[in-house]
Amino acid sequence: MTKSFDKTEWGLMVALPVLICLIFVLPAWVVNYVQVSLGTGLVALGVTIQMRAGLVSFGQGLFFCVGGYSAGLAGKFLGISDVFLLLVLGLVSGILISFVLGFLLRRYREIFFAMLSLAVSMILFGLLSSTEELGSTDGFNLPQATYFGWAPEGDTGKTMLYAVTCVVTVIWAIALNRILRSPLGYINEAIRENELRVEYLGTSARQAVHVTYVIAAAVSATGGVLWAMALGHVDPEMTNWTTSGQFVFVSILAGTGNIVAPLIGTFILEIVRVYAVEVSPNTWQMILGTLMLLTIVFLPKGLWSLMNTAKKKTGTVPAAEAVAGE
Amino acid sequence: MLTAVAIAVDGLGFAAWLFLSSVGLTLIYGVMRILNIAHGGFYALGAYTAAWAVGLYTQTGSTIALTYLIIPLAALVAGVVSGLLVERGILRFMYGRDEVLMVLVTYAIFLILEDVTKLIWGTDSYVSYQPAYWLGTIDVFGLPYTVYKFLIIAVAIAVGAALYVTLNHTRVGKLLLVVIEDREVSKALGINVTLFFTVTFVIGATLGALGGALTAPEISVVPGIGAEIIVMAFAVIVIGGMGSIGGAMLGALIVGFSRAAFVHLYPPAELFSIYLVMAAVLAVKPYGLFALAESRKI
Amino acid sequence: MTTILETKNLERTFGAVVAAKDINIRIDAGEVLGVIGSNGAGKTTFVNMVTGYLPPSSGEILYRGAPITGKPTREIMRLGICRSFQIPQLFPEMGVLDNMLIALTIAKQQKPVLFRPAIDRVVEDEAIALLTRFRIERYAHQEIQTLPQGVRKLVDIAMATVSDPALLFLDEPTSGVSADEKMDFMRVLIDALKSTDTAVLFIEHDMEIVEEFSPRCVAFYEGTILADGPTGDVLKDAKVREFVIGSEFHRKPDESVETATGKGAA
Numbered sequence: 001m002t003k004s005f006d007k008t009e010w011g012l013m014v015a016l017p018v019l020i021c022l023i024f025v026l027p028a029w030v031v032n033y034v035q036v037s038l039g040t041g042l043v044a045l046g047v048t049i050q051m052r053a054g055l056v057s058f059g060q061g062l063f064f065c066v067g068g069y070s071a072g073l074a075g076k077f078l079g080i081s082d083v084f085l086l087l088v089l090g091l092v093s094g095i096l097i098s099f100v101l102g103f104l105l106r107r108y109r110e111i112f113f114a115m116l117s118l119a120v121s122m123i124l125f126g127l128l129s130s131t132e133e134l135g136s137t138d139g140f141n142l143p144q145a146t147y148f149g150w151a152p153e154g155d156t157g158k159t160m161l162y163a164v165t166c167v168v169t170v171i172w173a174i175a176l177n178r179i180l181r182s183p184l185g186y187i188n189e190a191i192r193e194n195e196l197r198v199e200y201l202g203t204s205a206r207q208a209v210h211v212t213y214v215i216a217a218a219v220s221a222t223g224g225v226l227w228a229m230a231l232g233h234v235d236p237e238m239t240n241w242t243t244s245g246q247f248v249f250v251s252i253l254a255g256t257g258n259i260v261a262p263l264i265g266t267f268i269l270e271i272v273r274v275y276a277v278e279v280s281p282n283t284w285q286m287i288l289g290t291l292m293l294l295t296i297v298f299l300p301k302g303l304w305s306l307m308n309t310a311k312k313k314t315g316t317v318p319a320a321e322a323v324a325g326e
Numbered sequence: 327m328l329t330a331v332a333i334a335v336d337g338l339g340f341a342a343w344l345f346l347s348s349v350g351l352t353l354i355y356g357v358m359r360i361l362n363i364a365h366g367g368f369y370a371l372g373a374y375t376a377a378w379a380v381g382l383y384t385q386t387g388s389t390i391a392l393t394y395l396i397i398p399l400a401a402l403v404a405g406v407v408s409g410l411l412v413e414r415g416i417l418r419f420m421y422g423r424d425e426v427l428m429v430l431v432t433y434a435i436f437l438i439l440e441d442v443t444k445l446i447w448g449t450d451s452y453v454s455y456q457p458a459y460w461l462g463t464i465d466v467f468g469l470p471y472t473v474y475k476f477l478i479i480a481v482a483i484a485v486g487a488a489l490y491v492t493l494n495h496t497r498v499g500k501l502l503l504v505v506i507e508d509r510e511v512s513k514a515l516g517i518n519v520t521l522f523f524t525v526t527f528v529i530g531a532t533l534g535a536l537g538g539a540l541t542a543p544e545i546s547v548v549p550g551i552g553a554e555i556i557v558m559a560f561a562v563i564v565i566g567g568m569g570s571i572g573g574a575m576l577g578a579l580i581v582g583f584s585r586a587a588f589v590h591l592y593p594p595a596e597l598f599s600i601y602l603v604m605a606a607v608l609a610v611k612p613y614g615l616f617a618l619a620e621s622r623k624i
Numbered sequence: 625m626t627t628i629l630e631t632k633n634l635e636r637t638f639g640a641v642v643a644a645k646d647i648n649i650r651i652d653a654g655e656v657l658g659v660i661g662s663n664g665a666g667k668t669t670f671v672n673m674v675t676g677y678l679p680p681s682s683g684e685i686l687y688r689g690a691p692i693t694g695k696p697t698r699e700i701m702r703l704g705i706c707r708s709f710q711i712p713q714l715f716p717e718m719g720v721l722d723n724m725l726i727a728l729t730i731a732k733q734q735k736p737v738l739f740r741p742a743i744d745r746v747v748e749d750e751a752i753a754l755l756t757r758f759r760i761e762r763y764a765h766q767e768i769q770t771l772p773q774g775v776r777k778l779v780d781i782a783m784a785t786v787s788d789p790a791l792l793f794l795d796e797p798t799s800g801v802s803a804d805e806k807m808d809f810m811r812v813l814i815d816a817l818k819s820t821d822t823a824v825l826f827i828e829h830d831m832e833i834v835e836e837f838s839p840r841c842v843a844f845y846e847g848t849i850l851a852d853g854p855t856g857d858v859l860k861d862a863k864v865r866e867f868v869i870g871s872e873f874h875r876k877p878d879e880s881v882e883t884a885t886g887k888g889a890a
Contacts, residue, residue: 056426058433104605107612110426111361115560116608119601122557126597183733186726193715200675200713201730202701202787242553245433252430282444289437293416296431 006181008259009174016170020163028158032230033270035162038169039227040064041266044250046216046223048262049176051251052185053212054192056114059121060247063094063217065239067224069128070094072142072234081143081151083164087225094221095214102210109195118241128236139235142228165226169263172219177259179215188212249288253295255302265303331467333586339475341582342482343541348559349485349574350533356569357506357526359425363432364412365534366556367439371408372535373551374443376400377452377542390460394477397457401539405532408439413527421523436552444549451546458543478540482578485533489571502526561604567614576615580607627689628653628791628823629674629705634683636669643669644847647683651791656814657825658834658855660868661844667827668710670844671793675707676700687791701731706789710796710827712780714768720779721764724751724786731787757816758782773800774809781813785820792817794826798833806830810837831859831869843868 005013023031043064050057067090074080074089101120108116129137144151145161152160179185187208190198198205228234237243246269254265276284295302351365379400380393412435420431461473493499505512505522512519538551545551562581566573581600588599595602611617627650634647644666651657661667672678674685676697685693692700715723728747755761758778763771768779777797784792797813798806814837817824828834834841834855841855843864850867851858858864 054426056429058429104609110424111429112564112613114426114429115361115564119557119561119564119604123598123601123605126601130594130597183729186729187733189718190715190726190730193717194713197713197715197727197783198730199697200701200707200784201727202698203730203733204696204698240553241557245437248430248433282449283441285437286441289434289441292434292437293431296427296434297419 005174006177008177012170012173012177012260016166019166019170023159023162031162033274034267035165035230036227037267037270038165038263039223039230040247040270041250041263042169042172042223042226043220044247044254044262044266045172045176045259046220047247047251048254048256048259049180049188049219050212050216051256052180052192053188053209055109055209055212056248057117057216057244058114058241058248059117059119059239059244060216060220061239061241061244062117062121062124063098063220064224064227064243064247065121065124065128065234065236066090066094066097066217067221068228068234068238069134069224070221071225071228072140073134075143076140079143081146082149083145083147083161083229086145086229087168087222090221090225091218094217094224098214098217099210102213105213106206106210118244121239121244122241124239125236125241128239135235137236139233139237142232142234144232145229161229165230168222168226172222173259173263176215176219180259184208184211246288249292251302252292253303255299257301261302328467328469329590331469333583333590335466335469335471335475336589337579337583337586338479339471339582340585341578342479343537344558344562344582345482345575345578346478346485346540347534347537347555348562348578349489349571350530350537351556351559352563352566352569352571352574353489353533354527354530355563356571357502358421358523360417360428360432361425361560361568362527362530363429363556364435364439365432365530365559366552366554367436367443368405368408368531368534368552369538369555369559370443370547370549370552371404371439372401372538373542373545373547374447374452374538375404375535376539377454377547378447380454380457380543381452384454384456390456393454393457393460397539397542398536401536402532404539405535406528408535409528409531410524412439412531413524417527418520418523436556440549440552443552449549451548452542453546454543456543474543481536481540485536486571486575493571558600561600564614565604565607567616570614570616573614573616626653627651628687630686631670631674632684632686634670634673634685635681636666636673636678637681642847644673644680646848647673648849649842649852651823651825653790653823654821655823655840656838657823658838658841659825659827659844660829660831660834660841660858660864661827661850662868664846665844665868666847667844668795669847671707671795671825671827674700675705675793701787701789704787704790705793706784706787706791707793708777708781708784708795708797710799712776714776714779714783716768719765719767720755720760720771721748721751723768723779723783724754727783727786728754754782754786757819759812759816774802774805777801777809778813785817785822788820789822791823792825794824796827796829798828798830806833807836835859 019034022034026034043060046063047057047060070090070093071086074086080086080089105113105116105120128134134140144157147160151157187198187203187205190201191205191208195205224238250262250265250269253269254261272287273284276287347369350368351362354360354362354365376397379396383393383396384390416431416435420428458472458474461477463470463472464476493502501517502522504515505517505519509519537555558581562577563574564577565580566575566577581603584603585596585599588596607615629649629651631647631649634644635642636644647666647670649670659667669678673680676692676695676699679694683693684691687700687703687705692703715726718726725747728751752761752764755764758781760775760778760782763775763779768776771779777800781794781797794813798809801809810833814824826838838855840853841858842852843850843858843861845863845867851861851864859869
C-alpha cells in the first residue's frame with residue numbers, strides 16, 4: 001500500500017505525456033492558456049489544500065507574487081535565467097516567508113485566517129506598488145528562460161518552457177495528493193471538523209496548520225515562477241487580494257475532493273474569461289460572482305462532487321465503501 | 327511643530343473617513359455575524375451615486391450649498407436600494423450558515439456589485455470636487471485645510487454618537503443586544519429577528535455608501551475603490567475588535583494617526599502602514615483590543 | 625497500589641469566582657472512581673485542569689510523580705491521560721469508522737508526517753476492534769449526525785481510548801442516555817475499559833450507578849471536595865446527603881427523556 005500509486009496519481013502520470021504533446025497538436029494560443037493556467041492552477045491547489053483544513057486563504061496571491069518576483073529579481077539583478085534555479089529560488093523564498101508568517105497565522109481560523117492572510121498579502125502589494133526601482137504598479141520584465149546554460153530560441157524555447165511547466169505541475173499534484181492521504185492530510189480534515197478533539201488526541205493543530213500553510217505557500221510560489229516565466233512579466237497585481245479571490249473562486253468551484261479538479265477548473269475559467277471579456281468586458285466579475293453563489297448554494301462540495309454522485313448512481317461503488325471511504 | 331499639527335489634523339481626517347467607511351462593516355458583523363465583503367461594493371455605489379448626482383446638479387449652475395444635501399441623499403438611496411436587494415434577495419436564504427461561507431457569499435456579491443457599478447457608470451472616472459472647495463479653507467497654525475475635511479470629522483462624530491445612543495439608551499438598542507446574545511431565545515420571546523437583521527443590514531449598507539459618498543468630492547471616483555476600502559475597513563475593525571462600535575472608533579483613530587505620521591515622516595511606508603499597525607496590535611491582542619470573551623466550549 | 629495522579633491544592637478562579645479550590649486527589653493505577661456533585665461544583669473544571677485545557681490558578685498536578693501542571697493538552701494526552709466529553713466531541717460530517725480511523729492515525733502520530741499514506745488494513749482492523757469492544761461496530765458506516773445520543777457518547781469514549789491511556793476521565797458518560805438504559809450502558813463501558821487496566825474517573829449524577837460501579841467516590845461541592853472515600857461511606861456522609869445528594873434529588877427527572885436511546889449498549 002505504501003509504495004503503490006492511487007488512481008489519481010496514475011492518471012496524472014499518464015496525463016503528463018499527453019499534456020506535453022498538446023503543444024504539437026493545439027493552436028499556440030490554446031497552449032498558451034494551458035501553460036498560464038497551470039501556473040495559476042498551482043496557486044489554486046495551494047488554496048485547496050488549506051481548504052481541506054477548513055482554512056480559506058484570501059491572500060494566496062502573496063506567494064504567487066513572491067514566486068514571480070523572486071524569479072524576476074534574480075533575473076533583473078543577478079542575471080539568473082536558468083529555469084531550475086529560478087524555481088528553487090521561488091520555492092525557497094515562498095517557504096521562508098510563509099514559515100515566518102505562519103507563526104502569526106497559525107493562531108487563527110475561519111474568517112480571521114481568511115482576512116489576515118488577505119491583509120498580509122496587501123502589505124506586499126503596498127510595498128511593491130510604491131517601489132519605483134521595481135517599476136511600481138507596472139512591474140518589470142523577466143529574461144528569456146535558459147536550461148543549464150542552453151538558451152533555446154523561438155518555438156523550441158516555448159516548447160521547452162511548456163514541457164517544464166507540465167512536469168513541475170504534475171510532480172506537485174502527485175506530491176500534494178500524497179500529502180492529502182498522509183497523516184497530515186487526515187489531521188487537517190480533523191481540524192476542519194473539530195479542533196478540540198485533535199488536541200485531545202495528542203496533536204498540535206497549530207503545528208499542522210503551520211506546516212500546511214508552508215506547503216501551500218511553496219506550491220503557490222512555484223506557480224508564480226512558472227506563470228511569470230510564461231508571461232515574461234511580473235507586477236504587483238499578482239498579490240492584490242482580487243487576484244487571490246480568483247484562486248478562492250476556483251477552489252470553491254472545483255471543490256476539495258480531488259487534486260486535479262482545481263487545475264482543470266483554472267483552465268476552464270481562463271477560457272471562459274477570455275470569451276466573456278471579449279463579448280462583454282463589464283460582466284465578467286458578475287458571471288464569476290453568480291457562478292460562485294450558485295456553487296455555494298447548489299454544489300457545496302464543488303463541481304467534483306458531481307462526478308462522485310454519478311459514480312454512486314451507477315453503482316460502481318458499494319454503498320458501504322461510499323460512506324466510509326470519503 | 328508644523329509636522330505635528332499636520333499629523334494631528336490629517337490623522338483626525340483619516341480617522342473620520344476610516345470610521346465612516348468601516349462602522350457599517352462592524353455593525354453588520356456584530357449583529358449578524360457576517361463579515362460583509364460586499365461592504366466595499368456599497369461604498370463604491372455610494373461614491374458613484376454621489377459623484378454622479380453632484381455632477382448632474384452642478385451642471386445646472388445652481389448654488390453649491392444644496393450638494394451637501396444631495397450627498398447624504400445619494401448615500402441613502404444607494405444604500406437602501408442595494409442593501410435591501412442584497413439582504414432580501416440573497417442573504418436571508420443563508421442565515422445561520424458558517425461564517426467563512428458567508429465571507430465567500432458576500433465576496434461573490436461584491437464581485438457582482440463591482441460590475442453593476444461598471445454597467446451603470448462605465449469605467450471612466452467621476453470627479454465632483456465642488457462640495458469640497460465651496461466651503462473654502464481655514465488655517466490651522468498656518469496650514470490650510472478645507473472646511474469640508476472638518477465637516478467629515480463632524481459627521482463621523484455624529485454617526486458614532488447616534489449609534490452609541492441608539493444601541494445603549496433606546497428600547498430598540500436593548501432588543502438588539504438580546505438578538506445578538508441569542509437568536510433563538512429572541513425568536514421565542516417574540517422579537518422579530520428577521521426584521522432586525524434586514525434593518526441592520528440596510529443601515530450598515532447605507533453607512534458604507536455614506537462613507538463613499540462623503541469621500542467622492544475629495545477623490546476621483548474610479549473602478550476599484552471598493553476593493554481598496556474593504557481591506558482597510560477590515561484592518562480598522564479587527565484592531566478594535568470585530569463587532570464593536572467603540573472598537574471601530576478606536577481602530578480608526580489608531581490607524582488614522584499612524585497613517586498620517588507615516589505620510590509626513592516616512593512616505594514610502596504609507597501604503598502599508600495600516601497593516602503594520604494591525605500586525606502589531608494582533609501580536610499582542612490576537613482578536614483586537616475590544617474582543618468579546620469566548621464562552622466555555624466543554 | 626501505585627499512585628498515578630496526585631493533585632496538590634489545585635485552585636482555579638475566573639475573576640472573582642472560585643471554580644475550584646483546595647483540590648487534593650490521589651488516583652491509583654487501575655482503579656475506578658466516581659465523582660458526584662451538583663452542576664457548577666467544579667467537577668469538569670477539575671478534569672479541564674488535569675487535562676491541560678484550563679491552566680490552574682495555583683497548585684500542582686503530578687502524574688506518575690512528575691509535575692504536568694500547565695503543560696498543553698496534547699502533551700498530557702501523550703503521557704497517557706485522556707478524557708471523554710459531556711457533549712461528544714466528534715468529527716460530525718464523517719462516518720463512525722472514519723472518526724475512529726482518524727483518531728487512531730492522529731494518536732499514533734507524533735509529528736505531522738507527509739507522503740506516507742496514513743490508513744491501511746492494520747489501522748482499519750484496529751478501528752473495528754475498538755468499536756467492537758464498545759459494541760457499536762454495527763454503526764461503523766453511519767454518519768455521526770444520524771446516531772442516537774447514547775451511541776455518540778460511546779464513540780466519544782472509544783475515541784478517548786485509542787492511545788490506550790493509563791488514566792481516563794469520563795465526563796458524565798450517561799447524560800443523554802435514558803434512565804432505564806443507564807445501567808446496561810455503564811456495564812458495557814466499564815467492561816470495555818476493565819479489559820485494558822485503565823484507571824477510570826467518571827462524573828455521574830445517578831447515585832445508583834456510582835454505588836454499582838465505583839468502589840471509591842469523591843463528592844464536590846462549590847469548588848471544594850466535600851468527601852472522599854469508599855462509596856458507601858461517602859454516600860452516607862451527612863454533609864454529602866445534605867449538599868450533594870439532596871440537591872441531586874431536586875434535579876429534574878434527568879435530561880434523558882429527550883433522547884431516544886443508548887441502543888448500542890443493549
